[in-house]
Amino acid sequence: MRDEIAADLSTLPLHGSGTASVTWWGTLAFILIEGTGFAVGIGAYFYLATVAPAWPMAAPPPDLLPGLIFTGLLLVSVVPNMMVARWAEARDLRKVRAGMVVMTLLGIAPLVARVFEFRAMNVWWDTNAYGSIVWMLLGLHTTHVLTDLADTVVLAALMFTRHGDDLRRYGDVQDNALYWNFVVVTWLPVYVCLYGVPRL
Amino acid sequence: MTQDHDAGTRDHQVDRTMLEARLAKTWRTDPGLWGALATVDHKIIGRRYIVTAFVFLALGGVLAMLMRLQLAGPEARIIGPDRYNQIFTMHGTTMMFLFAVPVMEAVAVYLVPLMIGTRNIAFPRLNAFSYWMFLFGGLLLWVAFALDMGPDVGWFAYVPLSGPQFSAGKRADIWAQMITFTEVAALAVAVEIVVTVFKQRAPGMSLDRVPLFVWAMLVTSFLVIIAMPAVMVASTMLILDRLVGTHFFNPAEGGDVLLWQHLFWFFGHPEVYIIFLPAVGMVSTMVATFARRPVFGYLALVMAMVATGILAFGLWVHHMFVTGLPRLGESFFTASSMAIAVPAGIQIFCWIATLWSGTPRFATPLLWVVAFIVTFVIGGLTGVMVASVPFDTQVHDTYFVVAHFHYVLIGGAVFPLLGAVTYWFPKFTGRMMSERLGTWSFWLIVVGFNLTFFPMHILGFQGMPRRIYTYQPDLPWHGLNLFVSLCAVMLVAGFVLFAVNVVRSLRCGVPAGDNPWDAPTLEWATSSPPPPYNFAHIPVVGGSNPLWESPEKLPVASGLCLDRRELIVSSVVEAQPEARESSPQNSVWPFFAAIATSVMLIGSIFTPWAVVWGAVPVFVTLVGWFWPKGTPEDAA
Ligand code: HEM
Numbered sequence: 001m002r003d004e005i006a007a008d009l010s011t012l013p014l015h016g017s018g019t020a021s022v023t024w025w026g027t028l029a030f031i032l033i034e035g036t037g038f039a040v041g042i043g044a045y046f047y048l049a050t051v052a053p054a055w056p057m058a059a060p061p062p063d064l065l066p067g068l069i070f071t072g073l074l075l076v077s078v079v080p081n082m083m084v085a086r087w088a089e090a091r092d093l094r095k096v097r098a099g100m101v102v103m104t105l106l107g108i109a110p111l112v113a114r115v116f117e118f119r120a121m122n123v124w125w126d127t128n129a130y131g132s133i134v135w136m137l138l139g140l141h142t143t144h145v146l147t148d149l150a151d152t153v154v155l156a157a158l159m160f161t162r163h164g165d166d167l168r169r170y171g172d173v174q175d176n177a178l179y180w181n182f183v184v185v186t187w188l189p190v191y192v193c194l195y196g197v198p199r200l
Numbered sequence: 201m202t203q204d205h206d207a208g209t210r211d212h213q214v215d216r217t218m219l220e221a222r223l224a225k226t227w228r229t230d231p232g233l234w235g236a237l238a239t240v241d242h243k244i245i246g247r248r249y250i251v252t253a254f255v256f257l258a259l260g261g262v263l264a265m266l267m268r269l270q271l272a273g274p275e276a277r278i279i280g281p282d283r284y285n286q287i288f289t290m291h292g293t294t295m296m297f298l299f300a301v302p303v304m305e306a307v308a309v310y311l312v313p314l315m316i317g318t319r320n321i322a323f324p325r326l327n328a329f330s331y332w333m334f335l336f337g338g339l340l341l342w343v344a345f346a347l348d349m350g351p352d353v354g355w356f357a358y359v360p361l362s363g364p365q366f367s368a369g370k371r372a373d374i375w376a377q378m379i380t381f382t383e384v385a386a387l388a389v390a391v392e393i394v395v396t397v398f399k400q401r402a403p404g405m406s407l408d409r410v411p412l413f414v415w416a417m418l419v420t421s422f423l424v425i426i427a428m429p430a431v432m433v434a435s436t437m438l439i440l441d442r443l444v445g446t447h448f449f450n451p452a453e454g455g456d457v458l459l460w461q462h463l464f465w466f467f468g469h470p471e472v473y474i475i476f477l478p479a480v481g482m483v484s485t486m487v488a489t490f491a492r493r494p495v496f497g498y499l500a501l502v503m504a505m506v507a508t509g510i511l512a513f514g515l516w517v518h519h520m521f522v523t524g525l526p527r528l529g530e531s532f533f534t535a536s537s538m539a540i541a542v543p544a545g546i547q548i549f550c551w552i553a554t555l556w557s558g559t560p561r562f563a564t565p566l567l568w569v570v571a572f573i574v575t576f577v578i579g580g581l582t583g584v585m586v587a588s589v590p591f592d593t594q595v596h597d598t599y600f601v602v603a604h605f606h607y608v609l610i611g612g613a614v615f616p617l618l619g620a621v622t623y624w625f626p627k628f629t630g631r632m633m634s635e636r637l638g639t640w641s642f643w644l645i646v647v648g649f650n651l652t653f654f655p656m657h658i659l660g661f662q663g664m665p666r667r668i669y670t671y672q673p674d675l676p677w678h679g680l681n682l683f684v685s686l687c688a689v690m691l692v693a694g695f696v697l698f699a700v701n702v703v704r705s706l707r708c709g710v711p712a713g714d715n716p717w718d719a720p721t722l723e724w725a726t727s728s729p730p731p732p733y734n735f736a737h738i739p740v741v742g743g744s745n746p747l748w749e750s751p752e753k754l755p756v757a758s759g760l761c762l763d764r765r766e767l768i769v770s771s772v773v774e775a776q777p778e779a780r781e782s783s784p785q786n787s788v789w790p791f792f793a794a795i796a797t798s799v800m801l802i803g804s805i806f807t808p809w810a811v812v813w814g815a816v817p818v819f820v821t822l823v824g825w826f827w828p829k830g831t832p833e834d835a836a
Binding site: 014048126127154 | 433725760
């Protein structure tokens with residue numbers, strides 16, 4: 001078998017952005033995995049609710065305030081998040097740096113509200129199956145907030161090093177923003193389950 | 201923006217010897233232990249994965265023989281009831297989670313990048329991480345078993361048996377955490393394969409030119425992605441119930457035991473297709489090569505695989521017919537259980553048509569294919585039988601079911617796999633396997649298998665339940681049981697002979713050359729075994745059977761850098777080249793990350809706080825993994 005040159009690819013860029021980026025697709029695949037995880041968790045919630053004689057079981061519905069604050073903070077964070085993604089696309093290092101710091105703070109702030117949310121459930125994880133699933137859904141989502149926060153912190157730090165001003169980093173920032181949007185979007189059905197369903 | 205590497209040497213600027221030397225240096229794996237721990241070469245990792253999975257097959261096989269020894273006669277005293285429980289659980293768990301699924305993904309890790317004409321799998325470090333997680337999960341299970349801590353609750357660990365009330369100690373936790381290890385490993389590979397197939401195909405390999413094994417792995421990977429989270433959620437709930445007193449499965453506090461079964465089989469049934477679809481892909485590939493014509497009904501085969509993948513999710517409830525479901529539900533799931541026979545039928549007709557209209561050459565791989573088709577039809581028939589609720593109610597939990605799923609699993613997956621090993625062995629090693637030994641082991645295994653498992657159907661009709669450690673002499677079962685156990689020896693002899701063949705051929709098999717079978721797909725366009733960079737130039741594809749369409753010369757692309765690991769990223773549908781992307785360097789961090797993750801997961805069997813302090817080393821190793829090192833691969 002002899003090689004015969006049939007195409008010259010020397011003019012192609014050294015790195016693919018957007019849909020040409022391998023990490024973008026990888027992020028999507030992980031989002032699909034975790035999205036399925038959330039769907040399964042929510043399915044389990046409804047399953048338990050259907051077999052239970054009363055829902056919520058032996059507990060008053062959750063208090064609304066901490067959840068509202070948490071949700072509000074998440075929704076607000078979407079705006080700077082989108083802006084960071086746009087600045088990253090424009091390779092505006094100064095703005096991206098600032099944006100990543102803001103996003104770090106906006107990752108920490110909801111976690112404070114989250115701590116109070118666990119208490120506001122008015123039930124412990126070991127009280128009954130209702131408590132278990134409620135704590136699990138909250139825990140699952142908290143893990144995602146924490147993971148993305150850790151990612152954001154590391155990326156923010158990277159942006160202040162000599163590795164910052166690099167197409168790949170800008171791509172990472174965009175993927176990170178995409179993932180944060182996912183964390184926000186998955187919260188909404190969980191929110192409806194935790195706070196809405198017990199009030200039906 | 202660093203453009204300086206753009207000025208580095210390109211592949212068309214040097215002669216062939218220089219080209220290969222430069223590429224070999226850029227893509228090399230360093231010698232020694234450190235190099236072995238750090239390598240991200242998909243071929244080395246794939247090879248390791250395959251070998252490890254076969255070691256687990258051997259271990260699971262030893263357990264199977266122990267069970268057959270015990271069951272050979274009534275009232276045997278070789279294995280006590282507690283040990284027997286551990287053994288059948290370990291056998292089932294090892295076979296499903298440490299052999300069948302991993303081995304299929306392992307073959308894909310090795311072959312998919314070669315078949316689509318790229319130089320490494322997407323996310324090669326994740327690939328290394330996946331292997332270590334798989335290995336550590338397997339070690340966890342088997343070390344626990346050696347310490348008499350092996351799980352004893354069956355391979356699907358039904359609650360309440362596996363719950364805190366009926367399974368004190370750590371045995372069930374070991375099972376649940378082993379699930380986490382193997383699912384993380386499997387999910388990682390699934391992501392890699394999806395992205396590799398979508399984005400790294402050789403220029404010109406549009407979706408309608410993708411080899412069928414690659415299609416099979418793409419569909420399988422999506423099944424993994426959608427099915428496996430369910431079992432991870434389930435096993436996490438189980439651990440929480442056992443460790444911190446949640447009540448997911450505790451009816452006394454509003455939990456529900458059937459929740460476990462739903463979650464488990466939502467994963468467990470697609471799992472069967474996660475094992476079976478790759479086998480189908482292997483069969484389609486081998487059929488074409490040995491019939492010496494393009495496969496008949498390419499599009500039909502692809503559609504059948506996709507349809508199987510979708511229907512696989514309509515089936516989980518058929519494992520639960522005896523739990524009492526609403527009438528309409530039962531009818532629905534019976535219908536979809538039967539519907540899955542349609543795509544299976546289409547595939548079988550396509551293979552037969554290919555063989556019929558070709559000029560088949562009955563080398564050992566093709567023998568395996570034929571054995572697969574025959575056995576699978578029998579297993580499929582008993583499958584359609586148990587899909588009917590009244591019938592299932594009769595044979596549920598008897599040896600009829602044991603016979604059925606071994607027909608499907610061994611006939612449907614292990615036979616094609618053994619064929620695939622024989623077929624791709626020359627590519628993996630550069631040497632052919634012996635046809636003579638191959639034929640011997642083929643007949644021993646196929647005949648031994650049928651003699652071992654067919655009588656189990658009858659034992660089932662005679663009412664012999666599965667998972668019993670012994671039976672009384674006045675029951676009418678011992679004649680057949682003795683027969684089954686003796687025939688199992690023949691089956692195992694066949695496997696041993698297969699292993700002997702592998703070892704002997706490795707040392708003194710006939711040198712294979714690049715393309716010993718005159719096969720049409722790209723993995724045969726490079727040397728055997730392939731160099732670290734797979735292809736000196738990335739191929740350019742103009743049809744579905746590139747090496748048949750142009751047997752003398754391989755159209756390739758030029759213009760890639762030699763100083764950094766470079767491959768081509770192409771568009772999803774048409775495979776138009778989009779970028780010359782870099783592929784990550786070797787790194788030992790994935791190994792450290794796997795150790796840190798293992799410590800966290802194993803620690804969490806004993807205390808929930810392990811998740812908290814265990815997360816710190818995981819974080820540190822992940823930062824080490826992703827932090828840019830300023831190598832040429834970082835250039836953009
Ligand atoms: C060497 C050939 C094999 C023999 C002789 C064998 C034998 C057996 C026997 C006797 C049982 C029933 C144990 C009981 O219910 O008491 C069993 C269970 C099982 N086998 Fe195999 N087996 C073999 C290979 C395999 C393979 C290759 C797979 C999967 C790919 C497999 C998967 C299973 C599973 C999932 C179970 C159910 C375990 C449970 O009940 O939890 N076996 N096997």
